[in-house]
Amino acid sequence: MKAYITIKLFATLKKYLPASAEHYPINPGVSVDELLDELLIPVSLAKLIFINGKKGDSDTVLNGGDRIGIFPPVGGG
Numbered sequence: 001m002k003a004y005i006t007i008k009l010f011a012t013l014k015k016y017l018p019a020s021a022e023h024y025p026i027n028p029g030v031s032v033d034e035l036l037d038e039l040l041i042p043v044s045l046a047k048l049i050f051i052n053g054k055k056g057d058s059d060t061v062l063n064g065g066d067r068i069g070i071f072p073p074v075g076g077g
Contacts, residue, residue: 003028003064007039010071016041026062033058035068047073 007021010024016039018024026035036046037057048071062068 002026003061003062005064005076007035008067008069009041010069010073012072013041013045013070025039026064031046032056032060032068033061035062036070041070045072046070067070 003073004023005026007019009021015037018039030038032046032049032051033043033054036043043058046058048069049058049060050069050071051060051062052067057067
């Protein structure tokens with residue numbers, strides 16, 4: 001049975017945002033790494049990962065109803 005998450009991608013990652021980002025279907029047990037793979041986002045571009053407003057990791061398993069935000073590396077100085 002499919003579950004649904006909300007995906008937010010920021011800055012240079014926005015080009016990878018699927019049309020169904022507000023209600024994106026996932027299989028049970030899918031990790032952030034697997035989601036990145038599915039969305040064709042290179043892992044090296046996913047610097048900051050937030051799940052439901054808290055910092056997450058690429059090996060975090062997603063659940064239905066989760067909100068995931070991914071930020072690319074940022075430069076500055």
